[in-house]
Amino acid sequence: MKRIKNSRELEKFRKALLKQESGGKTTVAICTGTGCQAYGCQEVVWVFGDVVRKHKLGKKVEILTTGCHGFCEKGVIVVLHPQEIFYQRVQVKDVEEIVSATILRGEVIERLLYQDPKTGKRIRKKKDIPFYQKQNRLIFGNNGLINPTRIEDYIRIGGYSALAKALNGMEPEEVINEIKRSGLRGRGGGGFPAWKKWETCRKAHGDIKYVICNADEGDPGAYMDRSLLEGNPHSILEGMLIGAYAIGVSEGYIYVRREYPLAIQNVEAAIAQAKKFGLLGRNILGTDFSFDIKISIGGGAFVCGESTALMSSIEGKRGEPRAKYIHTVEKGLWNRPSNLNNVETWANVPLIINKGAKWYSRIGTEGSKGTKIFSLVGKIQNTGLVEVPMGITLREIIFDIGGGIPDGKKFKAVQTGGPSGGCLPESLLDLQVDFDQLNEVGSMMGSGGMIVMDETTCMVDIAKYFLNFLLDESCGMCFPCREGLDQLLTIVTAITEGKGKLEDLQLLQEIGEMMRDASLCALGRTAPNPLISTMRYFQDEYEAHILKKKCPAGVCKALIQYQIRKTKCTGCAACAKLCPEKAISGKKDQPHEIDPAKCIKCGICKDTCQYGAIQVI
C-alpha cells in the first residue's frame, strides 16, 4: 500500500476494503485480549488455523484475532459472523466441532452458548446476553470487529474519517469548540474538561508543544485502557492526531507501562502502519499538518500516572511530581506546553468529531457526558469490562450487567476510583454514577475500576491494603504523604491486630485531613480516601475490631480462629494431610480437631475441605 495522499483517496480505499469484505464468508472472531490469553486463546487460534486448513476452508472462513470483547469471565470468547453466534469458554477440544458442525452444517452447539443463570436459557447472540444488553459500547464495541494489528480493518469500519473531517473542513478553534460543546471530561480520574486543557495549551507561548497519552494505568483492578490499546490502538492515534491539530502540535508521546507488553507491541505496530500510510508524519492527508508519535515505556511506578511525574519519567528521570503552581499546559515536558489526556479520553475524540457534539452530549448526565468503561471485578458473577452511559446506577451495573454476587453471598461494598477512591455501601447502590455524584459521596471515578466486595471482605483489611499499596508507591518526596501514610498504616494495622483504641478513629481522621490539605500531588491528597470512606460507611466493623476484638468478615489473622464443625466433618483427613504445621489431628473417619497453638491460620484446610466443615470464628 502506498501513502494515502488526501481524504478522497482515504474514502476510495475504504470503499475498496468494504467491497473485498466477505461475500458468503464466515468470520471467526477470536478474542485475544489479556484475559483470554490467560485462558489459552493463542492455542485456540492455532488449532482453528489447522482445522480450517484440514477441511480446506481457507477461502470460506476467515480467522480474525481481535482485542478484548469485555466478557472476561467467559473466555475464550469466539464469535461467528455473519451468524453472530457467541460461543464462550471455548477450549482447544471444541474447535473441530465448531468448524464441522456450525460452520459446515449450520448447527449451533448448545453447550458453548451462554446460559442465563436466572432463566436457564441458552442465548445465541451476543446482543441478547444480559451482560451486553444494558451496555452502550460506543468506544469499546469496535474491539470485537477488527484485528488491531491491521490498519485496513480500522479504516474499513470508518477509521481516520474523523481526522479527515477535522483537517479538511474545520479550523483548530472549531475542533476545540466541538469538544467543548460535547462536554467531554478527562477519563483518567479527575474529570477535568478536556477542551479547557486544549485551549490553554493552544494559547500558551512556545513554538514546540506536545500532546501526550497517559497509558500508565496503575489502578489495581482497572484494565480498560490496556484493552483499548491492545484492541483498537488506531482509535487512540486518531484522537491524538485530532488533538494535535487543534492545539497546534507536531510531536506526541504515548507513555505506557512496561507491564503491558501486548499493548506496547500493538501500539508500536499501529504507529509504524500509520506512518506507512501517511497518516502520521509530514503533510498528513495532503495538508500542512505534520505530527509524529513516540512511545515511552514506564518502569512500574504508580505515581507516574500523575501528570508531572509522568513527564519527568519521559525525560528519563525519577518519576517525582512537582507542585503545579504553573500548569503543565504552560510548562510541562521539557518545560514546554504539554497537553496530557488519558487513553479513553483520546479514544472518545474521533467519535465526537464524526457524530457531532450535539449527538454526543445527549448521552449521560447534566455534568458528565458520554459513556464510561468500567472494569467490573472482585466478588462478582460476570467479571469483565463494561461500557455504560454516565448516570447508570451502581445497582444496574453490579446486578443487571454483573449478575450479582457469586456463591449466594451478600453484597457488602463496591470500591471505585482505585487507591484514590472510596468504598460505597449497599445504601448507595442507587447512586447515579458520574464524576460529581461519586465525588459527593467521598469516592471518585478514577480510571474506572469497580471492585465488588461481599460479606467475607473485611473493610478494615481493605483500608490496610490500600494504605500498604500507597505507602509502597508514594515517591517519598513530600512529608505529609510519606509520613502520613506510614502513621495511618501503623494505626490501622494495630486495629486489625486487636490493639486499637476508640480514640484512634479520631486520630486517623485528623491525619487524613492533614494529608488532603498539605500533600504535594494528587496521590497524597487522595490517599486517605479508601480509609476515610470505610470509616464513614463501615464504622461498626472498626468498632468490632477495637471493642470486641473480632473481625466479623473472618479475615484479620490475629482476630480469627479456624475450627472444625464436628457435625460436618467426615474424618476424611484431606485437611490433615495438607496442613503445613500438622495442627490437625483425629482418628480415621472420626471428626478431627485443630490445635490452635500450632495453627498458623494459612487457611489451607478451609480451601481443601469439600464438606464445608471448617469455619472461621
Next chain:
Amino acid sequence: MKKAEVDKIINSYGADRSQVIAIMNEVQDEERYLPEETLKHIAQRLKLPLAQLYSISTFYRVFSLVPKGKHQCTVCMGTACHVRGAERVLSELERVLKVKAGETTKDKQFSLDTVNCVGACALGPIVIMDGEYHGQVTAAKARNVLKKPEAK
C-alpha cells in the same frame, strides 16, 4: 552482558539521554538485573552521573540491582485478587520458598515478587510462573504452581 551488546542497545536509541530508562529496561530484560559494571558503562556513554542511574534503578519497581533466581514467581496483589485471597496465597509461597516477597531463594532457583495488577482479574487470584498464568490459585494449590519448573 558484553560491552559491545550494551553499546548496541545504547546506539539503537541514538545514545539519547532521555531514553536512559528504556535502555535500562532492555538491560534488565536481558540480564534480569542491572549489573554495576553495565550501569557504569551506560552512565559513561550517556555522560550522566552514575548517581542518577542508581536513583532511577531504586525508584522504578522493575529494576533490580541483585541477580534474580532461575525461575520467576510473581503473585498479583491487585484489589480484585486481594479480595479473593491473594494475601494467603503469597504467605503460603513465602512459607514454602522460605523467602519474603522481593527475595530470591538461597539456591538461586526461585525469585518471589508481587505485582500491583496484571489485568486478568476474572481469573484472580493469579500467580505468574515463568510467564505462564495460573488462575484461581488458592493457598492450598499454591505449591503446585512451583512444581512444574522444579521438575525441569
